[in-house]
Structure formats: C-alpha cells, structure tokens
Amino acid sequence: MRSDGADGMPPAGPGLRSSSRRRPAPGGIGADRGGSCPQDSPAWAGRATAVRHAHGTANGSPSPRRLPYILSPDAAHLPIGYFGASTGAAAALWAAAETGSHIAAVVSRGGRPDLAAPRLAAVRAPTLFIVGGDDDLVLELNNQAQAQMQCESRIAVVPEATHLFPEPGALETVAALARDWFLRHLDLIAAHRGG
Helix, strand or coil: CCCCCCCCCCCCCCCCEEEEECCCCCCCCCCCCCCCCCCHHHHHHHHHHHHHHHHCCHHHCCCCCCCCCCCCHHHCCCCEEEEEECHHHHHHHHHHCCCCCCEEEEEEECCCHHHHHHHHHHCCCCEEEEEECCCHHHHHHHHHHHHHCCCCEEEEEECCCCCCCCCCCHHHHHHHHHHHHHHHHHHHHHHHCCC
C-alpha cells in the first residue's frame, strides 16, 4: 500500500511502497526458527539499554548514572529513538522491548528482526522497517516481523535497492525516511511530555 500522507506521514514518494499495520496478523516469524535469538542480540541490546539509562530516562525518571561524553544533562528530558542496521536492528528491537524502556521510535534499515523474534510482540515504540526492494529474503523477514508487532509499524520498500543500499540515491532515501519517522514520533512524545 502506498502512503498518501493522510496518516500524518509524508507521502511515500516516487516509486516508494509502504504498508502500515497496527494489529498483528496470525502466524509469523520465529515459528520455523524455534523463536531463538543469537547471543549477540541481547548483548548489543544491553549496550543500547545502558545508554538509555545514562540518558536518564530509565523507567521515566532521571538516572544517577550519566555518560557525559554521550549526552549533556540538558538533554535528559529528550525522547530517545533507536536506529539499527542489519543485525543491529535486532538489538534495537530487543532493547526497545524492555519493560519501561520509554523508547519513542525505532527504525530498522535492512534489518534482521527475526533475530529478535521472542521480543517483537513486547515492542511498544512505533517501528519503521526500511528494506531494499531487491532484498527478497530480508523483505520477507521484515513482513513476518511486522505481523508480530503489537504497535504501530510500517514497511518502506526502497525500489531496486539491495541489502546494503549501495545504489545511487538509496542511502539518501533511507536517511530521509528515517528522519521523517523520528521527527514525527519524537516530536509527538516531546509535546506530550511538555518539552
């Protein structure tokens, strides 16, 4: 389905396809893999969680632990968005599924959400899956992941792009899609918090 902008997102643009889903579809990801996740996804998710805690948004309240080289204390009230590429997308989704994570949005670029299959239904942050149109396997994995999501999610397909998006203009398209997703969702959360 092509976005026409009526949902608050800008139109998908020339040649871009997108689909939105707010409810899970039956069946889906993890069934043929036993729902297991490689050891490195939870470890990478732990790093993302540590940064979130240092940011001061753990469970919605300031944290005494800070990483000053990452964020200024003045930024502690700002919402957090996770961006993950390939297997890093699994870590971002895994971390976003943590209880009390308060993550405002997730973007997965050419991601392997199947590696976070046991946690997908727990993700509450609006999630954008960006996939290359010529990356058939990853597109199928992302469609299956979206079917497991219990939150707002969308798949944006960049036509004729492969897994790493090396084609002319492909990464620029990815950057614009991610930017628009984060601006939409981070602004809504900031406005809700009075920031």
